[in-house]
Amino acid sequence: xxxxxxxxxxxxxxxxxxxxxxxxxxxxxxxxxxxxxxxxxxxxxxxxxxxxxxxxxxxxxxxxxxxxxxxxxxxxxxxxxxxxxxxxxxxxxxxxxxxxxxxxxxxxxxxxxxxxxxxxxxxxxxxxxxxxxxxxxxxxxxxxxxxxxxxxxxxxxxxxxxxxxxxxxxxxxxxxxxxxxxxxxxxxxxxxxxxxxxxxxxxxxxxxxxxxxxxxxxxxxxxxxxxxxxxxxxxxx
Numbered sequence: 757x758x759x760x761x762x763x764x765x766x767x768x769x770x771x772x773x774x775x776x777x778x779x780x781x782x783x784x785x786x787x788x789x790x791x792x793x794x795x796x797x798x799x800x801x802x803x804x805x806x807x808x809x810x811x812x813x814x815x816x817x818x819x820x821x822x823x824x825x826x827x828x829x830x831x832x833x834x835x836x837x838x839x840x841x842x843x844x845x846x847x848x849x850x851x852x853x854x855x856x857x858x859x860x861x862x863x864x865x866x867x868x869x870x871x872x873x874x875x876x877x878x879x880x881x882x883x884x885x886x887x888x889x890x891x892x893x894x895x896x897x898x899x900x901x902x903x904x905x906x907x908x909x910x911x912x913x914x915x916x917x918x919x920x921x922x923x924x925x926x927x928x929x930x931x932x933x934x935x936x937x938x939x940x941x942x943x944x945x946x947x948x949x950x951x952x953x954x955x956x957x958x959x960x961x962x963x964x965x966x967x968x969x970x971x972x973x974x975x976x977x978x979x980x981x982x983x984x985x986x987x988x989x990x991x992x993x
Contacts, residue, residue, distance in 0.1 A: 758833045759794040762815045763825035802831040824857045826980040861973030868967040908938035918959040922948040927978040941978035
């Protein structure tokens with residue numbers, strides 16, 4: 757038997773009973789100075805379907821109602837020994853990450869441009885070979901991607917300036933395709949979420965050529981990365 761792990765938090769007590777992946781009971785394992793929320797799991801692989809994915813997310817969201825967790829990736833199965841070894845090897849890093857996100861939630865903003873993407877233009881040389889045309893097209897493509905990346909970073913910086921000190925940390929993910937310019941994750945104090953939304957509403961009026969899709973509050977998925985550390989240490993999925 758293995759444990760299916762959902763998230764890790766600072767030590768917690770007196771929690772209600774929840775149901776998780778495959779309808780299993782969720783419990784808190786006390787590991788060192790942390791609580792790890794887990795379910796018993798018999799098998800080697802977790803079925804990826806809508807029910808299980810929603811159950812995984814629901815457990816993390818329920819924990820978020822009590823404290824800010826560090827989420828594990830969907831489908832993470834471990835033995836108790838692997839979990840003990842992982843916590844022992846990364847204790848200081850986990851404590852630092854929990855200190856960073858304490859009292860915070862993640863808010864997500866996707867910014868879409870209403871402008872049409874730049875179209876390809878011919879090189880103007882009717883005698884060019886297929887190889888030359890291919891290289892020209894690749895150069896044009898690279899320049900376009902660089903311009904979009906620079907625009908995305910500029911917009912993300914502008915947005916952060918509008919939001920001010922209510923944003924503690926930012927993760928920027930520029931997009932190179934279609935009209936989605938950038939996806940931004942912000943770490944925000946829980947008590948500042950309504951102010952965050954209000955400032956976003958004001959900022960939108962300054963950039964009418966942009967559309968904003970806002971979601972949250974969520975657990976700090978973009979700021980945890982503990983599933984990557986777990987895989988690095990023990991090679992588990």
